[in-house]
Amino acid sequence: PAFTPRLLLRHRLFSPRRSITTQTQPNHPLKSLLKISPEVTDALVANKPVVALESTIYTHGALGNDLGLEAIVRSHGAVPAVCGILGGVPTVGLTPADVETMVREGAKKASRRDLAALSARGGILGEKGAQHAGTTIAGTMVLARLAGIRVFGTGGLGGVHRGGESSMDVSADLTELGRTRVAVISSGCKGFLDIPRTLEFLETQGALVSTFADGRSDRVDFPAFWARESGVPSPHAVRDEREAAAIILAQEQLGIESGMLFANPIPEEFAIPKKEMEAVIETAVREAEQKGFTGSANTPYVLGRIRELTQGRSAPANVALVRANVARAAKIAVELAKLMD
Numbered sequence: 212p213a214f215t216p217r218l219l220l221r222h223r224l225f226s227p228r229r230s231i232t233t234q235t236q237p238n239h240p241l242k243s244l245l246k247i248s249p250e251v252t253d254a255l256v257a258n259k260p261v262v263a264l265e266s267t268i269y270t271h272g273a274l275g276n277d278l279g280l281e282a283i284v285r286s287h288g289a290v291p292a293v294c295g296i297l298g299g300v301p302t303v304g305l306t307p308a309d310v311e312t313m314v315r316e317g318a319k320k321a322s323r324r325d326l327a328a329l330s331a332r333g334g335i336l337g338e339k340g341a342q343h344a345g346t347t348i349a350g351t352m353v354l355a356r357l358a359g360i361r362v363f364g365t366g367g368l369g370g371v372h373r374g375g376e377s378s379m380d381v382s383a384d385l386t387e388l389g390r391t392r393v394a395v396i397s398s399g400c401k402g403f404l405d406i407p408r409t410l411e412f413l414e415t416q417g418a419l420v421s422t423f424a425d426g427r428s429d430r431v432d433f434p435a436f437w438a439r440e441s442g443v444p445s446p447h448a449v450r451d452e453r454e455a456a457a458i459i460l461a462q463e464q465l466g467i468e469s470g471m472l473f474a475n476p477i478p479e480e481f482a483i484p485k486k487e488m489e490a491v492i493e494t495a496v497r498e499a500e501q502k503g504f505t506g507s508a509n510t511p512y513v514l515g516r517i518r519e520l521t522q523g524r525s526a527p528a529n530v531a532l533v534r535a536n537v538a539r540a541a542k543i544a545v546e547l548a549k550l551m552d
């Protein structure tokens with residue numbers, strides 16, 4: 212049965228219990244374009260905790276694809292939902308075999324602007340052999356929201372690039388946080404970005420930014436990926452996963468459509484001091500510029516180069532922080548399901 216707009220509105224504003232069918236209209240064509248795995252569908256319908264995961268981290272992240280993220284989500288009692296475009300079909304709930312196929316056969320990088328163009332041949336026209344694409348944080352947020360998933364764990368957010376005030380290279384992750392109500396758990400953003408301007412931009416976008424402070428609630432830095440400190444204070448501090456879940460619920464009940472960024476500082480034992488990374492970052496960013504890696508090719512190039520230049524020292528830290536973020540995301544999703552019960 213179709214919801215009347217009035218009923219839908221009432222339901223959305225006042226009922227924390229919201230089923231998947233109320234997130235997208237029941238007979239909306241997008242529902243058939245987006246493929247949601249049976250496991251994820253069942254979890255959503257039953258209001259069980261679900262955590263969205265991105266696929267650009269596999270296709271363009273230079274970390275390999277055996278990060279064990281799905282197992283981490285499951286070990287905390289939530290259901291993982293890897294998002295991406297498989298053979299031209301936007302999919303929520305990719306299997307490890309799907310991801311392997313994407314990596315082996317080659318995949319594009321899909322942000323918001325790319326989703327429809329990459330979904331038409333496979334998803335609408337039903338052509339075989341359409342391209343695969345890893346979805347970035349922005350692209351994954353769009354698919355997660357469409358599916359009705361509220362929590363998304365990942366590594367590092369895109370941001371305002373150095374010199375972004377003249378190149379205008381500002382990641383679409385930031386505008387997505389301004390318009391799509393999904394909670395993203397990341398370790399802040401990479402030191403090769405301009406962190407003060409990234410936070411300014413997020414403020415303008417109306418995106419909520421809060422950093423896990425573990426007991427401290429006075430002043431906490433917005434973290435800089437490999438480093439726990441950036442020198443820039445976080446607009447808010449969050450105590451624990453239960454409070455994060457309460458914030459997500461408050462945002463929803465206030466009808467604010469913007470996204471939320473929960474920054475989770477890298478575990479202490481893996482952190483690499485800022486000045487150790489600085490020289491490597493300078494080199495990678497300069498080379499990218501000299502070799503003409505601009506636009507969407509910039510981040511993958513810089514990531515790969517940093518990994519080479521640190522001779523693998525940065526990669527274990529990167530893997531550790533992604534895992535810690537995904538564990539946090541799963542705990543938040545579990546707390547959220549409890550609050551909504």
Ligand code: PSU
Pocket residue numbers: 265267268271272322346347348349366367368369370381382383384401506507508509510514
């Ligand atoms: N930061 C990382 N690893 C990544 C990315 C960022 O540490 O894999 C990926 C994410 O998918 C992010 C994207 O959404 O890069 C940002 O790309 P761009 O700067 O082109 O928006």
Ligand code: MN
Pocket residue numbers: 380381382383506507509
């Ligand atoms: Mn960019």
